[in-house]
Amino acid sequence: MSRFVVQEHHASHLHWDFRLEMDGVLKSWAIPKGPPEKKMIKRLAIQVDDHDLEYINFEGEIEEGEYGAGNVFIWDSGTYIMESESKKSKVIELHGNRLKGRYSLVHLKEKQWLLIKL
Numbered sequence: 594m595s596r597f598v599v600q601e602h603h604a605s606h607l608h609w610d611f612r613l614e615m616d617g618v619l620k621s622w623a624i625p626k627g628p629p630e631k632k633m634i635k636r637l638a639i640q641v642d643d644h645d646l647e648y649i650n651f652e653g654e655i656e657e658g659e660y661g662a663g664n665v666f667i668w669d670s671g672t673y674i675m676e677s678e679s680k681k682s683k684v685i686e687l688h689g690n691r692l693k694g695r696y697s698l699v700h701l702k703e704k705q706w707l708l709i710k711l
Contacts, residue, residue, distance in 0.1 A: 594672040597687060598649045599628055604663035611638060611708065613673065613685070618643040622706060628669075628692060629710040640704040684711070 595614040602610050602623075609627045612619040622638035629636050649670070655662050671689030678684075683698040695711040 594674055594688070596649055597671060597673045597685075597689065598667060599669040599689075599692065600651070601666045601668040602661065602663060603665075604655075604661050609668060610641075610665075612644060612649065614646065614649065617646065619646060619648055622698070622708070624708060628708060629696075630691065632710050635707045635709045638698065638706040638708040640706060 597614065598610075598612050598619075600610040600612070602608055606625070609624045611622045611624055611628060613621075621641045621644050623641050624636050624638045626636050650667070652665055652667050654664050669689040669691040671687060671692070673688065674686045676684040676686060676695070681700045684695065685698070686695050687693060697707075697709045697711055699707045699709065701707060
């Protein structure tokens with residue numbers, strides 16, 4: 594099983610960073626309205642730069658003038674199983690404290706994805 598984390602990020606705009614441990618990095622998406630906790634709820638997820646694996650435990654303040662300045666808190670974390678993966682979608686099963694069950698990441702265009710609780 595691989596790890597995941599959701600970080601609540603109080604930057605210029607409040608959002609949640611959804612990160613999946615994949616290929617030696619954290620594949621990352623910013624979710625403006627937060628990850629869905631109820632079935633069939635869809636949330637926009639904007640793919641952002643990969644982060645180093647060490648960032649999976651980060652909580653704290655990113656200083657003014659730095660990219661992503663603001664406070665970061667771990668909102669949820671745990672492990673996940675990749676059920677299926679293609680260029681257009683990923684189906685994962687999350688085993689977190691708050692997020693549990695099957696989710697799908699569906700690629701719309703460019704860096705835009707939908708995160709859907711199945």
